[in-house]
Amino acid sequence: MSSHDDVVELLRENARYSVEDIARQTGTDPEDVADIVDQLEAEGVIRGYKAVVDHEQLDDERVRAVVELNITLDRETSYDDVAERIARFPKVDSLHLVSGDFDFMMEVEGDSMREVSNFISNKVAPVPEITQTVTHYVMTTYKEQGIEFGDGDDDDRLSVSP
Amino acid sequence: MKPAKRVEQVGPSGIRRFFELAEEMDDIISLGVGEPDFSAPWAAREAAITSLEQGRTSYTANKGRRELREEIATAMCQRYDLDYSVDEEILVTTGASEAIDLAFRALIDPGDTVAVAQPSYISYVPGVIFADGEVCSVPTRREDEFKLTYDRLEAEGAADAELLVYCYPNNPTGATMTGGELEGVADFAREHDLTVLSDEIYAGLSYEHDHTSIATLPGMRERTIVFNGFSKEYAMTGLRLGYALGPPEAITAMNRIHQYTMLSAPTTAQYAAIEALRSCDDAIAEMRTKYDRRRRLVLSRFEEMGVDCFRAKGAFYAFPACPWDDADEFAEALLQETGVAVVPGTAFGNGGDGHLRISYATGIDDLKEALDRIEQFID
Numbered sequence: 001m002s003s004h005d006d007v008v009e010l011l012r013e014n015a016r017y018s019v020e021d022i023a024r025q026t027g028t029d030p031e032d033v034a035d036i037v038d039q040l041e042a043e044g045v046i047r048g049y050k051a052v053v054d055h056e057q058l059d060d061e062r063v064r065a066v067v068e069l070n071i072t073l074d075r076e077t078s079y080d081d082v083a084e085r086i087a088r089f090p091k092v093d094s095l096h097l098v099s100g101d102f103d104f105m106m107e108v109e110g111d112s113m114r115e116v117s118n119f120i121s122n123k124v125a126p127v128p129e130i131t132q133t134v135t136h137y138v139m140t141t142y143k144e145q146g147i148e149f150g151d152g153d154d155d156d157r158l159s160v161s162p
Numbered sequence: 163m164k165p166a167k168r169v170e171q172v173g174p175s176g177i178r179r180f181f182e183l184a185e186e187m188d189d190i191i192s193l194g195v196g197e198p199d200f201s202a203p204w205a206a207r208e209a210a211i212t213s214l215e216q217g218r219t220s221y222t223a224n225k226g227r228r229e230l231r232e233e234i235a236t237a238m239c240q241r242y243d244l245d246y247s248v249d250e251e252i253l254v255t256t257g258a259s260e261a262i263d264l265a266f267r268a269l270i271d272p273g274d275t276v277a278v279a280q281p282s283y284i285s286y287v288p289g290v291i292f293a294d295g296e297v298c299s300v301p302t303r304r305e306d307e308f309k310l311t312y313d314r315l316e317a318e319g320a321a322d323a324e325l326l327v328y329c330y331p332n333n334p335t336g337a338t339m340t341g342g343e344l345e346g347v348a349d350f351a352r353e354h355d356l357t358v359l360s361d362e363i364y365a366g367l368s369y370e371h372d373h374t375s376i377a378t379l380p381g382m383r384e385r386t387i388v389f390n391g392f393s394k395e396y397a398m399t400g401l402r403l404g405y406a407l408g409p410p411e412a413i414t415a416m417n418r419i420h421q422y423t424m425l426s427a428p429t430t431a432q433y434a435a436i437e438a439l440r441s442c443d444d445a446i447a448e449m450r451t452k453y454d455r456r457r458r459l460v461l462s463r464f465e466e467m468g469v470d471c472f473r474a475k476g477a478f479y480a481f482p483a484c485p486w487d488d489a490d491e492f493a494e495a496l497l498q499e500t501g502v503a504v505v506p507g508t509a510f511g512n513g514g515d516g517h518l519r520i521s522y523a524t525g526i527d528d529l530k531e532a533l534d535r536i537e538q539f540i541d
Contacts, residue, residue: 010455014526021530024462025455160181160194160503162284162333 007036008045012146015049052147062109063137064093065116069104069124070132079103082129091119102134113137172288176490176509183494184503191532192524194503196333198397198478199523200452202434203445206396209437210430218429224421225413226254226405227432233439234405242365243378244388250410253417254427258363258391258404261416262327263289265359265387265406268415269325270295277320279310279328281335281481281507281514283361286327298323301513307472308337308481308513312346321354329361331368331476334510334519336457338476341374348379357412358386363404364477366395366446369454371475377407384409392431394477395446396438401431453478456522456529463533467540480520481507485540489518500535 006026010017019037023030040046055062071082079097086106087095094107106124110116117135125133141149177194184190201207225231231252238244246252255261262285270276272294278286279300290297300318302308310328320326326347330339339347351358358376365373377386391404404427406416460480464471471482486492489506497503505521507514522529 021459024459025526027458027462155199157195157197157199158181159184159190159192160177160505161196162175162177162509 004036004040004045007033008040011037011046011049052145054141054149056141056149060111063111063113063116064141065108065120065138066136067106067108067120067124068102068132068134068136069106069130071103071129072131073129077129082127085127086124089119089123091116102132168291168294171291175284177284177505180493180497180503180505180509183497187497187501190497190501190503191528191535192503193520193522193529193532194505195521195523197399197523198394198449199525200397200449202392202396202398202401203438203442205441205445206398206434206438210401210434213430213433218433220429222254222426222429222432224417224426225252226427227429227436230254230432230436230439233436234407237439238388238390238407242362242373242375244375244407246407247410251407251413253406253413253420254432255391255404255406255420256424256427257393257402258361258389258406259285260402260420260424260427261389261391261404261406262286262359262361263292264416264419265389265408265412266290266293266295266325267419268412269357274325275323276325276327277315277318277323277356278511279326280512281308281332281510281517282327283329283333284510287511290327295325299512301511302335302337303513304472304483304517308332308335309339309343310347311343312350315347315350320350320356323354323356325359326351326356327359327361329363331364331373332479333364333477334479334505334507334514335472335481335517336474336477336479337472337481338368338371338373340371341379344374344376344379348376348382351376351385352381356385358382359389360386361389363389363391364394365390367450367453367478368476369450369457373476387412392435392438395449396435396442397449398431398434398438401428401434403427403431403435452526453522456524456526459526459529460520460522460533463537467537469540478521478523480522481517482520484516484518487516489516493518496536496539500539502532502535502539504536 010022019030019033023033091108091110093109096105098105108116120133231248234252235246235248266289270293275296275298276290277298277300287297298320300314300320302310360376375388377383377388387406387408389406392398464482469482471480474480484492493504493506505519507517
């Protein structure tokens with residue numbers, strides 16, 4: 001019997017596992033797995049499925065930036081209000097409220113540095129509650145969502161062994 | 163130069179032939195590997211690196227670093243209820259294989275008989291012969307789910323043996339034995355005064371019930387040597403580190419040979435092993451979960467293919483019946499036509515014929531691809 005946790009773990013390992021693959025690996029009926037996936041989606045536990053892409057392998061190299069945002073709140077405005085406003089921009093890939101020296105950590109993706117810079121100066125910085133932005137352009141990605149972007153380890157084991 | 167007779171008596175292993183066939187081919191998917199596809203947990207590897215940086219490159223005590231023996235004693239006690247004295251009853255060796263060889267040499271007098279449960283790891287029979295012992299093969303059977311039973315031991319004449327050697331969870335079958343099932347073996351050993359060599363190298367990889375060591379059964383501790391190590395559970399095969407647990411007189415005798423021949427097990431590996439026991443429980447739990455999922459996948463797929471495959475519950479092997487009469491022929495044709503390597507059960511001695519050892523110590527994508535190819539090949 002597979003639990004919700006098993007299904008989530010396996011889909012996080014590989015979102016392309018079929019319902020049958022998950023069923024076989026957990027000793028469950030495929031119908032039960034399908035029900036669990038439906039339920040996880042309906043409850044909003046699973047918010048979506050995306051490929052992890054190494055853009056360096058593609059011709060259209062993307063520009064990514066991690067942006068620190070500092071916020072000053074007033075009585076009428078909360079972090080959630082500000083976050084909602086920023087998160088609506090499609091260029092914003094991720095947005096987290098974090099502890100430490102700044103408030104929000106935002107990841108932005110665009111076609112060029114100019115596009116990303118313009119976006120931050122024209123769309124993000126003018127938001128009244130945002131008092132400061134610090135932009136870090138990503139130079140090289142080594143690992144994303146648990147997937148390493150290197151050449152991978154060769155299996156150097158003997159092909160047949162006792 | 164002429165090799166000694168006892169060496170000539172032992173032929174090259176059946177595994178070797180398949181290794182050579184597989185080496186000639188490009189891009190094969192191998193389900194023929196008897197070691198983990200994971201690397202040792204990073205914390206263990208880092209401890210090994212640190213020990214080298216600190217210049218820890220000398221011999222250790224013959225029996226292994228005391229710190230390591232203490233960790234082993236604690237772990238065996240917590241996990242399997244095995245209680246052994248750090249100073250007198252634990253010997254750290256260069257892989258469990260060395261420990262088994264030491265036990266054969268320390269306990270067998272010329273002409274003594276050793277009952278070997280088969281199909282089995284390929285080293286037991288040669289080890290007995292190198293120690294000038296006689297082998298009494300005890301084939302286990304599909305209808306017993308490849309478990310060793312009182313009746314099998316009796317029927318194959320094991321009563322006349324001095325020693326009995328077996329391995330559960332088993333390589334190549336993936337069979338396991340519960341404490342209750344081991345009682346028959348223990349009864350037999352007590353009745354016929356057998357010393358038991360219990361290879362428990364896969365103890366950490368038992369998926370449907372907790373592992374029980376025969377040494378925990380009444381009257382068995384004093385007649386049993388338990389073998390374990392870091393190769394399988396901790397994915398440290400190449401670091402070559404194992405150990406033996408047994409009564410002081412056995413460990414002293416084994417250490418006598420060990421101190422003159424090996425001196426001590428690899429020092430770097432001992433540092434890795436200390437850290438492995440101290441901090442790598444999460445890493446091994448994760449590997450275990452992955453093996454278990456693959457096991458279920460393999461068993462389900464064989465069932466869907468209509469291939470008879472008993473429910474393997476341990477190690478990282480499944481042992482389906484071969485769809486052809488001749489497992490050697492099947493394995494060779496499968497390799498040449500589909501590029502999938504498996505090992506015919508015959509390589510593991512009596513009782514293995516008509517079966518194939520399928521190792522699932524392979525990433526899930528390759529495993530799925532290999533099973534697809536096997537399915538097409540059978541059709």
